[in-house]
Amino acid sequence: MSVVAFYAPMKPPDDPVPSGDRTMARALVAALDTAGLGEVRLVSTLRSRDGAGEASAQDRIFEAAEIEIERLSSGPRPDLWVTYHSYYKAPDLLGPRLARLWGIPYAIVEGTRASSRLRGPYARFAKAAEEACDSADVIFYLTEYDREALERDRVRDQRLARLRPFLAAETLPALPERAHSDTIRLLACAMFRAGDKLASYRALAEALAHVGSPDWSLRIVGDGPARAEVEALFERFAGKVRFLGALDQDGVAAEFRGGDLLVWPGVGEAFGMVYIEAQAQGCPVLAEDRQGVRDVVGDGGWLVPPGDRLAYASAIDALAADPDRRAATGIAGRRRIAANHLLPAARATLRGALAPLIGGRPS
Numbered sequence: 001m002s003v004v005a006f007y008a009p010m011k012p013p014d015d016p017v018p019s020g021d022r023t024m025a026r027a028l029v030a031a032l033d034t035a036g037l038g039e040v041r042l043v044s045t046l047r048s049r050d051g052a053g054e055a056s057a058q059d060r061i062f063e064a065a066e067i068e069i070e071r072l073s074s075g076p077r078p079d080l081w082v083t084y085h086s087y088y089k090a091p092d093l094l095g096p097r098l099a100r101l102w103g104i105p106y107a108i109v110e111g112t113r114a115s116s117r118l119r120g121p122y123a124r125f126a127k128a129a130e131e132a133c134d135s136a137d138v139i140f141y142l143t144e145y146d147r148e149a150l151e152r153d154r155v156r157d158q159r160l161a162r163l164r165p166f167l168a169a170e171t172l173p174a175l176p177e178r179a180h181s182d183t184i185r186l187l188a189c190a191m192f193r194a195g196d197k198l199a200s201y202r203a204l205a206e207a208l209a210h211v212g213s214p215d216w217s218l219r220i221v222g223d224g225p226a227r228a229e230v231e232a233l234f235e236r237f238a239g240k241v242r243f244l245g246a247l248d249q250d251g252v253a254a255e256f257r258g259g260d261l262l263v264w265p266g267v268g269e270a271f272g273m274v275y276i277e278a279q280a281q282g283c284p285v286l287a288e289d290r291q292g293v294r295d296v297v298g299d300g301g302w303l304v305p306p307g308d309r310l311a312y313a314s315a316i317d318a319l320a321a322d323p324d325r326r327a328a329t330g331i332a333g334r335r336r337i338a339a340n341h342l343l344p345a346a347r348a349t350l351r352g353a354l355a356p357l358i359g360g361r362p363s
Contacts, residue, residue, distance in 0.1 A: 012044075029042070035347045092108065106136050112146050172338050204265055216240065261326060301329060
């Protein structure tokens with residue numbers, strides 16, 4: 001039986017901390033495992049992410065990668081290497097070297113190029129990410145924005161394939177009828193951490209301050225090191241906001257089933273698994289119109305201009321007064337998720353691009 005080596009340099013699928021990246025990594029393992037390509041093995045849990053652009057941290061990661069390459073090269077040879085999410089902050093430092101050493105095909109899911117990062121604190125990592133893309137026989141892109149850069153710098157004979165972000169589910173179960181509420185039940189769901197996540201929470205809090213309708217409540221799912229900062233952002237809305245802490249997958253799904261609207265601006269999101277998860281449960285979404293985000297929102301929600309707090313607040317007001325519109329959009333989004341963002345569609349895409357590589361590189 002063929003063996004598929006799987007590696008996720010940003011966050012391995014067995015990491016204990018939930019995130020969209022972990023959700024996608026786990027979904028990929030599930031899809032590959034049932035695609036008829038062979039046995040899928042998680043070959044390394046080395047994390048290459050440097051979130052601060054520190055030269056010393058990158059030095060340590062490069063050193064750890066050399067040790068890991070030596071360890072893996074003395075072990076069994078797989079038939080295919082698949083890496084999930086290689087980019088300038090977390091490049092794949094293992095797959096390209098080992099694939100060349102073993103003479104096996106190499107593929108990346110969500111490999112991105114960022115030529116602007118080839119100068120500055122991430123120069124070495126950005127160069128490694130570019131080299132990983134150059135080495136790949138197949139790169140699966142998840143957003144149209146990523147495709148543009150990959151197409152521009154695509155090497156000879158390299159294939160690019162569209163893989164829509166997906167959930168690790170074969171089908172979507174039937175939903176219970178939504179309970180009536182006199183208020184619009186808003187939801188936010190993301191980790192509490194500095195950077196883009198905190199920026200999105202800040203954008204949401206600022207928009208809520210301009211909402212005219214008094215008939216809203218907000219439930220926030222998440223936790224993390226920036227909890228105090230997030231809680232402070234919503235102090236002004238006493239009685240309207242409830243913090244639920246971190247929930248497991250079933251708990252998050254239950255919140256989406258009971259919610260009326262996911263309100264997540266999406267600052268810095270590559271695409272946002274949370275939008276897919278919400279729509280799968282029939283919960284429409286409200287986001288800012290950002291590259292990547294628009295690829296997964298589609299007809300399952302609404303987009304407003306980035307940074308426009310008044311437009312975001314106006315959208316909440318309009319949707320609070322129109323439950324029929326929310327319900328119709330929730331149905332449309334769920335239908336699209338079922339057709340394009342579950343295991344059957346992903347499995348077919350992966351199998352179609354990867355099966356020809358098993359047993360040797362394309363001639």
